[in-house]
Amino acid sequence: MLHPQVQQALDAISSRPIENVFLVACGGSSALMYPSKYFLDREAKTIAADLYSSNEFIHRNPVRLGSKSLVILCSHSGNTPETAEAAKFARSKGALTVSLTNEPASPLAEASEHVIKYSYGPDAPAFETNYSIMYQLVSGLLYVKEENAKFHRMIHSLQGLQAAYDRAKIQFADQAKAFAASNKDEKVIYTMASGANYGVAYSFAICILMEMQWIHSHAIHAGEYFHGPFEILDKTVPIIQLLGLDETRPLEERALHFSRQYGEKLIVIDAKEFDLSGIDEDLKGYISPLVLNFVLRQFANELADARNHPLSTRRYMWKVPY
């Protein structure tokens, strides 16, 4: 069954014309919207989609933002000032605002017309977590606006996500430990992906490696790799290569094929190894980034342990003015 607050948002969406969708958040909350941008690009026949960091969205001030716009925002704490401000800005332009947050008593929730509280933490059912809620919302949008036939199967497939996570947790436990042991002293670790998976690579680079581990990083787009970044590769450079199941997989495979010839520190997480039973075949490409992200979180946990640098360590965030 659909999350009831998603249903409420869809009811509001169905009562008005929507010409475009803006996906607006910062950092990790923005990264979790990338699969939805991919989904909308591939599926939405009448609705354009754009994704912006919250303050970029406000200052860029897209001229097509208006009463026929849906703005989807996300902040875990609901306290991200730029994102709450973006909700106010979008409403001032007449747009419909729907926000995802873990904290319904927050500035973002107060600033938004519709609020969806997602679940969080080790015991949260995968169906109720942020990535899943995003897909419920955008596939629901295309169902109510365009009768997209994937909606009901998407909901059904997302109900199989927890089992996929549980299986992946066991399956990748040893690889996560091995990754941490091999990479704990690295000063630079790149990530790479394309398509629906790029946001997961981006999130691991900026939130896990740079923010939580103070390791230099950059999420390389696998299609861009051969137009600059690949010249950095030698036998000392670690790259985490994600391989998803979406239509852009050939880009990721090509990058890996090259890296394997000239690099020696490649970490590969391949969605083909996942047991995705219960998830519809033609939705596995969309849902793979969610499982890739889940697996990478284990890699992050193990890396933090091996480096004795807890993921909660910060020097600036929430500690000094910025």
Added chain:
Amino acid sequence: MLHPQVQQALDAISSRPIENVFLVACGGSSALMYPSKYFLDREAKTIAADLYSSNEFIHRNPVRLGSKSLVILCSHSGNTPETAEAAKFARSKGALTVSLTNEPASPLAEASEHVIKYSYGPDAPAFETNYSIMYQLVSGLLYVKEENAKFHRMIHSLQGLQAAYDRAKIQFADQAKAFAASNKDEKVIYTMASGANYGVAYSFAICILMEMQWIHSHAIHAGEYFHGPFEILDKTVPIIQLLGLDETRPLEERALHFSRQYGEKLIVIDAKEFDLSGIDEDLKGYISPLVLNFVLRQFANELADARNHPLSTRRYMWKVPY
């Protein structure tokens, strides 16, 4: 006067309905389209714009790509296989294709309906170079489709670009040398910008630093900085901070303000210091990234000299199969 091949493309554009624009290229040729995406977002009332790396575009296969699409492609040599393939793919969907290249006898040119040859090199007039041609084309698009009032002033302002480059060359010569002397031994150098300038930061990171100098890099979005990347900052981390003149300048200023408190290796290039006489006041934000890019090329030249690592050095590109 408008570039005659731009005029031909605009004649073709005016004869058919355009609902969306796809900006499609790889690496540096993609980066030079970012300002046009910013321009279209802010100015285009009826036309949606998206920017994709060529192979991502093909495999993502946006469902709204069709006979009401304009696809603008770019490859300097015209030989980039993914971009030539993207032109064929776009035509197979019924889209109108316009390609920028320095080589009109090339696979990309052959695959495209309209070809615009831009000038290149130290003696090329700025008005005829790739960044300028892009603005002629997208502002022309909005003129023929939406009577955008900035078009004629954009053309006039671009005619003032060469003089702005000439002045900047003299003005920043010493700073470029000082940058090279201070940073020649760095292993990691970040770049940062937002808005119309982000593509320039991206290009310097992936094409100059990673590709041509084998220095680790990442173009940080100034609005994302505080949601992860800033935790990497300490007194040893060099960041090239670009400050433009567009509406997102407050994001770049905020990032710099923070970095100055906790970092000691900041390189600032501020478009406020440019002499942009001859460029219309309300277009300076759009045109600043072109001058920032020009100035950064001097920084690249000096860095290559100081490191005794010519910008033409490659280990893989054009040398091994990939």
